Amino acid sequence: MADDLAPAASLQAWWGMHQEIDTLIITPRDMGRIDAAAAASGLASYGLMERAGQAVAAAALRRFPGAHRFVVLCGPGNNGGDGYVAARALEAAGAEVAVHALGDPSALRGDAAIALRHFGGAPRALAEYGPRPGDVVVDALFGAGLSRDLPDEAVQVVEAVRRHALPVLAVDLPSGIDGRTGEVRGAAFEAVATVTFMCRKPGHLLLPGRTLSGDVEVFDIGIPGRILAVHAGHVRVNTPYVWRLAEPQQTGATHKYVRGHLAVFSGPATATGAARLSAAAGLRAGAGLVTVLSPTDALFANAARLTGVMLKDVDGEADLAALLEDERLKTFVLGPGFGDAGRARAYAGLIAAKGRRLVLDADGISAFRDTPDALFGLFAGGDTRLVLTPHDGEFARLFPDLAGDGTLSKIDRAQKAAARSHAAVILKGADTVIAAPDGRALVNENAPPWLATAGSGDVLAGIVGAHLTQGMPAFEAAASAVWRHGEAGSIAGKGLTAEDLPEAIPPWPAA
Incomplete structure (x- = not known):
């Protein structure tokens, strides 16, 4: 029997090796x-x-x-x-x-x-x-x-x-x-x-x-x-082969809290759409529950447009601190349309102190432009719990020296930023690079050009949050989110708007 299995095992090993080579x-x-x-x-x-x-x-x-x-x-x-x-x-x-x-x-x-x-x-x-x-x-x-x-x-x-x-x-x-x-x-x-x-x-x-x-x-x-x-x-092409072993596993015992509870912070009443895009993407990407955390003045604007996503009023640090007592609330998305830099810094501090995971995007990143080391200190040490999703301009606000160093490639910049911040970094663009603090980096290639549209990044942040709250390590959560985001762009097709993307997020790829 062992002899009969040997050729198949050898073929599997050979195929695995060549799949690895293909990603180098x-x-x-x-x-x-x-x-x-x-x-x-x-x-x-x-x-x-x-x-x-x-x-x-x-x-x-x-x-x-x-x-x-x-x-x-x-x-x-x-x-x-x-x-x-x-x-x-x-x-x-x-x-x-x-x-x-x-x-x-x-x-x-x-x-x-x-x-x-x-x-x-x-x-x-x-x-x-x-x-x-x-x-x-x-x-x-x-x-x-x-x-x-x-x-x-x-x-x-x-x-x-x-x-x-x-x-x-x-x-x-x-x-x-x-x-x-x-x-x-x-x-x-x-x-x-x-x-x-x-x-x-x-x-x-x-x-x-x-x-x-x-x-x-x-x-x-x-x-x-x-x-x-x-x-x-340690640089690869971003393909499912790289992160497929970290995909969330569903069993007969799976329920919504096993799949994780994701919370997305909303901006004020005039800027609620970005958070709803993130929340919709998080729900579609597999989070068991998603809640929009809304200031009171934006509750009605959000309530009128949410169905499967829950809604909770959070008007300051005391409200968030009380919410954090619920251990089932594991992961947060902070930044899309948020606007309030001071409150963003305070919220990030509370989330870090409680050992939760955070996807920091857009206004959340810009909130730390004058004190980037304060952000990095919040998440230093231990497992990586922070994912940063900057475009080039936002990257320059947190890492001005790296952004201004013409000797560095985009891969180099992302790797150094991840090591400094102890975060998984998604340096966005048509050639998005995902980097881990340990030096691993991936370059994404499946995103179509028409994915460059307003709100697309908010959807990506929500997918990352969904993957994190389902228990994926930060780097693999980020990399797989970027890949699924790119696939969604291809499925939605030319002329897409950000509102089209959540429904186009594909299932996990077959192994």
């Missing part, structure tokens, strides 16, 4: 270590380059069958070596190929020099390239390791290709994109598609690199997963 995001520095470790393990480094270049050629032929000519632009390093392999493979397939090199090809060393020798042709200078109709550009100038501005000679070619609206297939990453930050270094190609190797890099997922990379194909060139696992950092 590798920085250029770590990719350099992986390449070195692969060579040290006995893998022929030129063999890896050969497989990479062949993959680029295959993608070029598949994607552009009508190309009149493939123009391969080769740089002075290993990215250029990939280009020479691709050029040779394209010629062998019968395509017309022109190769142009940046710098002196005779100065190439190592695998790139071998690739040039196997190509056998004489590349022309990069400056000699003259675009013509029917060209497809294969960009092998610089890969993900670029950390300086493009040289003027390359910038001129980028501009010429753009003027002629020629399609570009990028090797590893469009030249001009910083592989660590996703930023444009002076100028950059805008690719129809990018072929990268083993894993995606931050520049494929962070803006504007994500937009400029086009469709990203990840090709396995043969580096073992064990080497990737040893040298990879």
